[in-house]
Amino acid sequence: xxxxxxxxxxxxxxxxxxxxxxxxxxxxxxxxxxxxxxxxxxxxxxxxxxxxxxxxxxxxxxxxxxxxxxxxxxxxxxxxxxxxxxxxxxxxxxxxxxxxxxxxxxxxxxxxxxxxxxxxxxxxxxxxxxxxxxxxxxxxxxxxxxxxxxxxxxxxxxxxxxxxxxxxxxxxxxxxxxxxxxxxxxxxxxxxxxxxxxxxxxxxxxxxxxxxxxxxxxxxxxxxxxxxxxxxxxxxxxxxxxxxxxxxxxxxxxxxxxxxxxxxxxxxxxxxxxxxxxxxxxxxxxxxxxxxxxxxxxxxxxxxxxxxxxxxxxxxxxxxxxxxxxxxxxxxxxxxxxxxxxxxxxxxxxxxxxxxxxxxxxxxxxxxxxxxxxxxxxxxxxxxxxxxxxxxxxxxxxxxxxxxxxxxxxxxxxxxxxxxxxxxxxxxxxxxxxxxxxxx
Ligand SMILES: Nc1ncnc2c1ncn2[C@@H]1O[C@H](COP(=O)(O)OP(=O)(O)OP(=O)(O)O)[C@@H](O)[C@H]1O
Ligand SMILES: [Mg+2]
Numbered sequence: 558x559x560x561x562x563x564x565x566x567x568x569x570x571x572x573x574x575x576x577x578x579x580x581x582x583x584x585x586x587x588x589x590x591x592x593x594x595x596x597x598x599x600x601x602x603x604x605x606x607x608x609x610x611x612x613x614x615x616x617x618x619x620x621x622x623x624x625x626x627x628x629x630x631x632x633x634x635x636x637x638x639x640x641x642x643x644x645x646x647x648x649x650x651x652x653x654x655x656x657x658x659x660x661x662x663x664x665x666x667x668x669x670x671x672x673x674x675x676x677x678x679x680x681x682x683x684x685x686x687x688x689x690x691x692x693x694x695x696x697x698x699x700x701x702x703x704x705x706x707x708x709x710x711x712x713x714x715x716x717x718x719x720x721x722x723x724x725x726x727x728x729x730x731x732x733x734x735x736x737x738x739x740x741x742x743x744x745x746x747x748x749x750x751x752x753x754x755x756x757x758x759x760x761x762x763x764x765x766x767x768x769x770x771x772x773x774x775x776x777x778x779x780x781x782x783x784x785x786x787x788x789x790x791x792x793x794x795x796x797x798x799x800x801x802x803x804x805x806x807x808x809x810x811x812x813x814x815x816x817x818x819x820x821x822x823x824x825x826x827x828x829x830x831x832x833x834x835x836x837x838x839x840x841x842x843x844x845x846x847x848x849x850x851x852x853x854x855x856x857x858x859x860x861x862x863x864x865x866x867x868x869x870x871x872x873x874x875x876x877x878x879x880x881x882x883x884x885x886x887x888x889x890x891x892x893x894x895x896x897x898x899x900x901x902x903x904x905x906x907x908x909x910x911x912x913x914x915x916x917x918x919x920x921x922x923x924x925x926x927x928x929x930x931x932x933x934x935x936x937x938x939x940x941x942x943x944x945x946x947x948x949x950x951x952x953x954x955x956x957x958x959x960x961x962x963x964x965x966x967x968x969x970x971x972x973x974x975x976x977x978x979x980x981x982x983x984x985x986x987x988x989x990x991x992x993x994x995x996x997x
Contacts, residue, residue, distance in 0.1 A: 565592065565630055568961035569621070569637040569736070570746075571613065571727060573602050574771030574795070574892065576620040577958045578635070579950075580628035586970040587934035589962055591925055593628025594950055595620040601730075604772040604791055605641040605746075606723040613730040621734060634737050636961045638744035639727055640775050643720035645681070646787045648689065652711040660693065660702045660710055672714050680720050684745055687715040689783045700782075715784055717745050739965070747775035747787050749960030750890055752967075754921035755779060756935040763882035765874060766921065767903070768956065769866075769893025771795045776870055780882040788873055792866050794893040797859050804858045805850065815850070822863055822898035823905070824856035829898075856898070863899060867906035880910070886917030890953040894920050923959040925951045932959060 601612025693707035763780035802812035926944035
């Protein structure tokens, strides 16, 4: 089975509804080829958090075994991510007095390390720290202060903290499944999805990425090329299914099936073909046999919840003063973005709040060629010949796992990159050793 000629990257997305394991071989810093993929329904995960370790372990094992077979490889080291309502994010300013006149890499590292020394509740830990911009001697707007002359270095930082418990338990489930989390580090899901989907133009001009999962909706707003805001809300495709189950008095399974068969947000009789669905009897009682639901009626059931979700997201973005920085609009991803018409609702809500501006909304899916299995990075969209046919896993549900692969591949293959590992900076060569070890 082993193929020593390939150095492989493995991404593992342990979601509330499914676990996906993707195996890839690197092509260039922005490109890789998918060698295999395994996916199964997740058990023991609720709202992105492990609630039953054994269930989670079995799901991870099943997805990894399938990926291992399809890629014809052994899998040991994986990169994985996390989301959940326990995650807190904030923008802070940090400063450092420079001893010599010129700013060196160790000054920048020191400033970022100092930012993590502030008081943190004992149950919390740092997940990531992202520099937004720097100032040298009070001149803000500096992207990289390395080599500049000055006495005072300041940085605006996006700090992401998470509760230790969910991180430790996810790590434990991954270990018990016989895997090793690279550097014991977890990525933050919306940032990974953004890496797989957002072009540099979108990040520069301003865009909101909304990843609608099963139990969680992650939001990341970018402008001026960097992330400005992230948040996680306890809402997702499952919330919609629950609403359908309540309104139709169907079981959860039937409501989920109904959603896939009739699912339509903002049904428009002038554009959409109506369809109807003969619903199963009420569970247990055999009542209501032969009830018929139309797409229009289905749409009327789910519209208010989805409208509320986008309204809440908009208000949170507005509270951070970022609502006028969405020139490139909104990108929807995650399985919830597969619901037909959901982009219409996002467009209506965001356009209405933004003084009737016509806000651009697109569905974000990773681009993976059907013929070659090659992943196309968003920064190459404008120059590469994009594939005419995509693989079956070029779907919004796979944005996060492709983002893990993209970020790791890029970090390791970018010459001279320095990688933060367990709080310490490592060289790319040191990191490579831990990365490939075991996946062959
Ligand atoms: N074609 C579809 N139409 C409507 N909903 C869909 C469709 N496909 C998937 N979904 C919904 O997407 C959700 C799953 O999305 P996704 O796979 O992104 O979630 P997850 O990553 O497992 O969960 P989370 O990110 O919340 O932990 C489910 O609620 C499912 O019903
Ligand atoms: Mg997800």
